[in-house]
Amino acid sequence: MAAKGKRPVAGGRRTVAELEAELERGTAELRKLTAERDEALARETAVAEVLGVINSSPGDLAPVFDTILDKAMRLCEAAFGMLGTIDGDELRTVAARGLPQAYVEFRKDNSPVHGRVAREFLPVNAWSISWT
Numbered sequence: 001m002a003a004k005g006k007r008p009v010a011g012g013r014r015t016v017a018e019l020e021a022e023l024e025r026g027t028a029e030l031r032k033l034t035a036e037r038d039e040a041l042a043r044e045t046a047v048a049e050v051l052g053v054i055n056s057s058p059g060d061l062a063p064v065f066d067t068i069l070d071k072a073m074r075l076c077e078a079a080f081g082m083l084g085t086i087d088g089d090e091l092r093t094v095a096a097r098g099l100p101q102a103y104v105e106f107r108k109d110n111s112p113v114h115g116r117v118a119r120e121f122l123p124v125n126a127w128s129i130s131w132t
Contacts, residue, residue: 046071061094069095082107091117 053067069083080098084091084107096104 042075046075065094069097073097 050064050067050071053064057063065083069081072078072083073081078098081096082093082099082104083095084093086092091107093104093107096107
């Protein structure tokens with residue numbers, strides 16, 4: 001007599017163990033695809049909410065930037081965040097959450113190095129920077 005799980009099932013093609021392994025693979029794939037779908041839905045919902053704020057705030061970008069940062073932090077499950085815009089060599093902080101106010105004020109300094117680093121994604125030697 002065959003051991004448990006080794007017996008062929010109806011038609012003698014596959015064993016119970018093979019079917020259980022296939023079911024487990026299918027279940028794992030379903031979990032992965034469900035998570036991907038949920039993440040995509042969350043992104044699409046965030047984009048729709050940002051577009052709604054853009055539509056309801058013509059000429060006033062502050063609520064738009066606040067909403068972008070809020071949605072990005074929610075999607076990333078972040079405890080804090082900062083959003084900036086780049087204009088030439090200037091990086092301007094337009095929204096911040098969960099950061100000490102002193103740090104936010106320091107970043108509003110608009111030092112050219114901030115914009116250069118953000119724009120070029122290159123390291124900067126802080127010793128060679130003039131802060132005056």
